[in-house]
Amino acid sequence: MVTDLLIKLALAGTVLFAVLNLAGIQTWVERKQSALMQDRVGANRAYFTVPWWLGGAPVNWLLRKLGGLGLLHPLADILKLLTKEDFIPATGNRVLHAIAPWLSVFFALIAFAAIPFGDRLMVCGRTIELQVAHLDAALLYVLALASIGTYGVILAGMASGSNLATLGGLRAASQMLAYEIALGVSLIGTIVWYGTLDLQQIIRLQGTSPLGWGFVAQPIGCLIFMTAALAETKRVPFDLPEGEPEIIGYFTEYSGMKFGLFFLTDFVETVLVASMTTVLFFGGWQVPWLPADAFSLNVMALLGVAAFTLKVAFFLWLFMAIRWTLPRFRYDQLMRLGWKVLFPLSIANIGITGIVRLVVR
Amino acid sequence: MSTLSEEFLRRIREAHTRRALSWGERIYLPAIAQGLWVTSVHFWRNLLLHLAHRLGLFRHIPASVTIQYPDQQRQTSPRLRTRHRLMQREDGTPRCVGCMLCETVCPAKCIYITPAEHPDPNIEKYAKSFDLDLGKCVYCGYCVEVCPEDAIRMDTQRHDIAAFSRDGMWLDIVELLHPGSKHPTDPPKKFVQLALEDFRQLKRERPT
Numbered sequence: 001m002v003t004d005l006l007i008k009l010a011l012a013g014t015v016l017f018a019v020l021n022l023a024g025i026q027t028w029v030e031r032k033q034s035a036l037m038q039d040r041v042g043a044n045r046a047y048f049t050v051p052w053w054l055g056g057a058p059v060n061w062l063l064r065k066l067g068g069l070g071l072l073h074p075l076a077d078i079l080k081l082l083t084k085e086d087f088i089p090a091t092g093n094r095v096l097h098a099i100a101p102w103l104s105v106f107f108a109l110i111a112f113a114a115i116p117f118g119d120r121l122m123v124c125g126r127t128i129e130l131q132v133a134h135l136d137a138a139l140l141y142v143l144a145l146a147s148i149g150t151y152g153v154i155l156a157g158m159a160s161g162s163n164l165a166t167l168g169g170l171r172a173a174s175q176m177l178a179y180e181i182a183l184g185v186s187l188i189g190t191i192v193w194y195g196t197l198d199l200q201q202i203i204r205l206q207g208t209s210p211l212g213w214g215f216v217a218q219p220i221g222c223l224i225f226m227t228a229a230l231a232e233t234k235r236v237p238f239d240l241p242e243g244e245p246e247i248i249g250y251f252t253e254y255s256g257m258k259f260g261l262f263f264l265t266d267f268v269e270t271v272l273v274a275s276m277t278t279v280l281f282f283g284g285w286q287v288p289w290l291p292a293d294a295f296s297l298n299v300m301a302l303l304g305v306a307a308f309t310l311k312v313a314f315f316l317w318l319f320m321a322i323r324w325t326l327p328r329f330r331y332d333q334l335m336r337l338g339w340k341v342l343f344p345l346s347i348a349n350i351g352i353t354g355i356v357r358l359v360v361r
Numbered sequence: 362m363s364t365l366s367e368e369f370l371r372r373i374r375e376a377h378t379r380r381a382l383s384w385g386e387r388i389y390l391p392a393i394a395q396g397l398w399v400t401s402v403h404f405w406r407n408l409l410l411h412l413a414h415r416l417g418l419f420r421h422i423p424a425s426v427t428i429q430y431p432d433q434q435r436q437t438s439p440r441l442r443t444r445h446r447l448m449q450r451e452d453g454t455p456r457c458v459g460c461m462l463c464e465t466v467c468p469a470k471c472i473y474i475t476p477a478e479h480p481d482p483n484i485e486k487y488a489k490s491f492d493l494d495l496g497k498c499v500y501c502g503y504c505v506e507v508c509p510e511d512a513i514r515m516d517t518q519r520h521d522i523a524a525f526s527r528d529g530m531w532l533d534i535v536e537l538l539h540p541g542s543k544h545p546t547d548p549p550k551k552f553v554q555l556a557l558e559d560f561r562q563l564k565r566e567r568p569t
Contacts, residue, residue, distance in 0.1 A: 036407040037400045041427040223390075321404070325396045 023267035028070035043070035084256035091161030101261035104152025111145040114138035160253035172241035178338030179231040185346040186224035205286030214281035274315035453564020454514040459486035463504035472496035496530035
C-alpha cells in the first residue's frame with residue numbers, strides 16, 4: 001500500500017518536474033526560436049557571477065556561456081515577477097482575483113495525470129504503468145480538465161473589475177466554447193476507430209509502424225484536433241482573449257507572479273496539447289519500426305519515454321513555429337472557423353470514420 | 362459628362378471591393394504551409410550557421426542581421442553628420458579664429474564662443490571658450506560649411522550621445538577638442554575658458 005503510494009508519488013513528481021521544466025524552457029525557446037526565424041540573435045545578455053567560495057572562476061565561466069545562450073533569462077524573468085508589486089484593483093473581487101490564476105494553472109497541471117508517457121516498467125517483480133493515474137476514461141478526463149481550466153480565465157476577467165479584462169474573459173469564454181466542441185467532436189472519430197477511451201490502450205493499438213498511427217487513420221480528425229487545441233492554448237493565431245494590441249486581455253489587472261502563473265498556464269497547456277497530439281495521433285511512446293522484443297522490457301520502456309519526449313519536443317517546436325508565423329485571426333473569422341468550418345467537418349469526420357470502420361471490419 | 366469626382370468615386374469603390382478568394386485560398390492550409398516553410402528555412406539556416414560559427418566555420422556568412430550595439434558599432438559613411446569636434450593646430454591650440462560665423466549661422470543658436478586676442482599677429486584671434494549645446498543642436502552642419510578655417514567638423518562617428526540632464530548635453534571646449542574625454546556621469550562644465558598655454562598642456566597630457 002505504502003509502496004504503491006510512493007510509486008505514484010514518484011511518478012507524479014517526475015511528470016510535474018518534466019512538465020514545469022518544459023514550460024520554463026519554452027520561454028527560452030520562444031525567445032530564441034523567434035529570433036532565429038527573424039534573423040535576430042535573441043536574448044543573450046542576462047547572467048550573474050558568483051563569489052569565489054561558491055566556485056568562482058570556473059562556475060562564472062559556465063554562467064557567462066549559459067548567459068550568452070540566453071538560458072539564464074527564465075531566472076531573470078522569475079526574479080522580476082516575484083519582486084514586482086502584487087496589485088489588486090479596488091473595484092475587483094479580492095478572493096476571486098487571487099484564486100483565478102491558481103485555478104487555471106492547477107487544472108492545466110493535473111490534466112497530465114492521465115497522459116501515458118511510457119510502456120510498463122518491471123521493477124522488483126512489480127509492474128509500473130508509466131502513467132500517473134490509470135483511468136479507463138482518460139480521454140474524457142483530459143478534455144474535462146481542459147474545459148474547467150477556462151474558468152480560471154473567465155474568473156480572472158470578471159474579478160478584475162475592469163472593462164478590458166471583462167472583455168478578454170468573455171472572448172476567452174466564447175472562443176473556448178467554439179473550439180471545445182470541435183475539439184471533443186473531432187476526437188469521437190478516434191474513439192470510434194480504436195474503440196476505447198483509455199489512452200494507454202489507444203497507444204498500444206496504434207502499433208510501432210507509423211503507417212498504423214492515428215494521423216493515417218484519422219487525417220481530418222488530426223488536423224481539426226491540432227487547430228482546436230492550438231485555439232485552446234490561447235496562443236497567437238488564436239490569442240483573441242489576450243490580444244495585446246487591441247484589448248490587452250483578461251490579465252490586464254494582474255501583475256507579478258499572478259500574471260506569471262497565467263503565462264505558465266499558456267506554456268503548460270501547450271505542452272499538454274503537444275502530448276495529447278502525440279498520444280492520439282502520433283503513436284505516443286511507440287518507437288517507429290522497433291520490434292517489440294528487440295530489447296528487454298525495461299529498456300524498451302525507457303526507449304519509449306525517450307521517443308515520447310522527442311515527439312512532444314517536435315510538436316512544441318511546430319506550435320512555436322506556427323505561433324511566430326501566423327498573424328492573429330479577426331474575431332469574426334475566428335468564430336466562423338470554429339462554428340462553420342471545424343464543427344461541421346468534425347461531425348462529417350464521425351460519419352466517414354463510422355462507414356470506413358464498418359467496411360474495413 | 363463624366364466628371365472627375367465620378368471617376369474618383371469609381372476608383373474608391375473598386376479599391377473597397379475585394380477579390381473573392383478561391384477555394385484553395387479559403388481553406389488557409391496551403392498558405393499556412395508556405396508561411397511555415399519560409400520561417401522554418403530561416404530557422405534551420407540560422408541555427409546551423411550559429412552552430413558553425415561556434416566551431417569557427419563559415420564566419421563570413423552572417424547568421425543574423427543584429428549589430429551587438431555597445432560591443433559592435435555600425436559602420437557609418439564618413440560624410441554622415443555625427444558629433445562635432447574642434448580641430449587643433451600642431452601645438453594643441455584650437456584652429457578656430459573666433460570669427461563668430463558658426464555662432465551667427467547656427468539656426469538652433471547652440472554655439473557660444475568667447476574670442477580672445479592671439480599673440481601671433483598672423484592669427485586673428487583664438488577661441489578662449491567654445492561651447493556647444495547638443496540638446497539644442499539640429500545637426501544641420503551649417504557650422505561646418507561656414508567655417509573659413511576648417512576648424513569645426515562633424516566626423517567623430519559618435520552616436521552615443523546621452524546624458525542624465527539637459528546640462529549634461531553641454532560640450533565645453535575641452536570635450537570638443539578631445540572627443541571622449543568627458544564621461545556621461547561627469548558634472549557638466551559650462552563656459553570653460555582656457556589660455557593658449559592650457560591648450561598646449563592638454564595636448565601634452567593626451568598625446569594622441
